[in-house]
Amino acid sequence: MFTSELSMAGLERARGSAFKTRLAQLIAQKTDAQTENAPQWAASYFDLISQWLAPLSFTLEQHGVPGAPFLIARRIEDPVLPTVLTYSHGDVVPGMEGDWAEGRDPWTLTEAGEHWFGRGIADNKGQFLVNLTAVETVLAERHALGFNLIWLIEMGEEIGSPGLAEICMLQAKALKADVLLASDGPRVAAETPTLFLGARGGMTFRLDLEHRESGRHSGNFGGALRNPAIELAHALTSIVDRNGGLQIDAWTPGHIPDATRAALKTITPAGGAVDEDWGVAGLTPAERIHAWSSAEVLALHAGHPPAPVNAIPPKASAWVQLRYAPGTRSEGLLEALRTHLDEAGFSDVTITPEGPSFRASATPVDHQAVKRLSGVIEAESGQPPAILPSLGGSLPNDIFREVLGLPTIWVPHSYPECSQHAPNEHLPKRLLFEATGLMAAILGSFAGTKPEDWH
Structure with missing residues (x-):
């Protein structure tokens, strides 16, 4: 697969x-951002990785x-070099x-066949270790990186990256760079x-429709009393049609650029495991996921689902998640939904934003930094990389793109079937090994370049 000594060394x-020992140490850190012990685990995690970064002259x-704690690690070899x-995120x-198969402990690295299992191996501890090992490889082989490297590590990505934008503004000088090169999310295939080059934005809205304080007998009132569950179902079908097509124009980019279509022409999302x-x-499935917007109903509630009774429910609720493509106006998304529902006759449905939100952003597919790194990957692997204009999911890419003003390029080291955010999170060992070699070659390609080569 590999052609250079650097990639083979990685x-x-x-x-x-x-x-493997380090990966087990990372997974053993119970860094669940939602627990009350999150601050203590964040401190422990930073202590651990600092033991690995400090000897590398960071x-x-x-x-x-x-x-919202953050760690900033800086290795500056020469201010005139690219940064x-x-x-x-830890x-x-x-x-x-x-809930894990075969009684596996999520906080213990477990080997089964060709896979390693453990919480965070794909998102994002394994990917962090790949990149750290690639840095160590370049230093071991060349005794210098040939560029400056700044590493920003946060402990709240899974809860919406609180404080990240503020830290980037406050520490803009310390984080000044020529390009963002990071790893998260999955490859299109292993x-x-x-x-x-970016990510779709994300927002979740709770829709509520309430007509009365309690239920009414479904026989004595059925057919003559408004049912909020039925009405809310119709409201939802005004947002997304029966084939899953988004019906709110203001929630879409309006068009897909030709360069984006060309980049997605040969992409088959999730190995083809989609409904055509x-x-x-x-639109092709790839265009729908990586260049267009979608709205999904995450949950519905009315009545008493565990044991339905013969009553018209007094209220109904639904949770609708918007994933919107770069090119969509980030401002006014809530207002657009309100206007749409009002015009469709559902003015009595209330809307409440819930959970974290991310803005859509992306680097152009024809950016010179993209061309450079694409060429490195093709030379090393023997195949051109899949280039996605944006990840289907959401990441804080907008903070690096808009707050710090950087071109953003992500090289993922996971794959679609990794079960991230679910029981049985895992990665193939081979993927981790080969990703390390590839990342070593990518990092090595910055040596001998100028800062303007990456702008």
């Missing part, structure tokens, strides 16, 4: 016992706002103990090196 380093500083900002979703006839007509 591959071999990842296959060593130290990589200067380490912890910053934060209340409840790369990379990013990782927090994870809840472990979901007891065997396909992938670049993605679902979504906006006239």
Whole structure:
């Protein structure tokens, strides 16, 4: 697969016992951002990785706002060299103990066949370790990186990255760089090196419709009394049609640029495990996920589902999540939903934003930094990478793109079937090993370049 000594050295380093030992140490850190012990685990996690970064001549500083700790690690070889900002998050979703197959403990690295299991191995601890090992490889082989590297690590990505934008504004000078190169999310397939250049934005809205304080007998009142569950169902079908197509124009980018269509032409999302006839007509599945907007109903509630009774429910609720593509106006999304429902005759449905939100943003697919790194990957792997204009999910890409003004390039080291955010999170060992070799070559390609080569 690999052609350079640097990539082969990275591959071999990842296959060593130290990589597995470190991965087990990372997974053993119960860094669930939603627990009351999150601050203590954040401190423990920073202590652990600082032991690995300090010997590599990184200067380490912890910053934060209340409840949102950050670690900034900086290795500056020469101010005239290109500067790369990379990013990782050490927090994870809840472990979901007891739900893992074969009684696996989510906080223990477990080997089964060709896979390693553990909470955070895919999102994002394993990807962090790949990149750290690649940095160590370049230093071991060349005794210098040939560029400056700044590493920003947060502990709240899974709860919406609180404080990240503020830290980037407050520490803009310390984080000044020429390009963001980071790793998160999945490849399009395990065997396909992938670049993605941004992320769809995300917002969740709770819709409520309440007509009375209590239920009414479904026989004595049925057919003559408004049923909020039925009405809310119709409200939802005004947002998304029966084929999954989004019906609110203001929630979409309006068009897909030609360069974006060209980049997605050969992409098959999730190995083809999608419904070809679902979504906006006239778009390919890849375009629907990576270049268009979608709205999904996450949950519905009315009555008493565990044991329905013969009563018209007094109220109904639904949770609708919007994932919107770059090019969509981020301002006025709530107002657009309100206007849409009012015009459709559902003015009595109340709307409440819930949970974290992310803004959509992306680097153009024809940016020179994208072309450079794409060429490196093709030379090393023997195949051109899949280039996604944006990840289907949401990341704080907008903070790096808009607050820090950087071109953003993500090189994911996971794959669609990894079960992130679910029991049985895992990665193939081979993917981790090969990703380390590939990342070593990518990092090595910055040596000998100028800062303006990445703008």
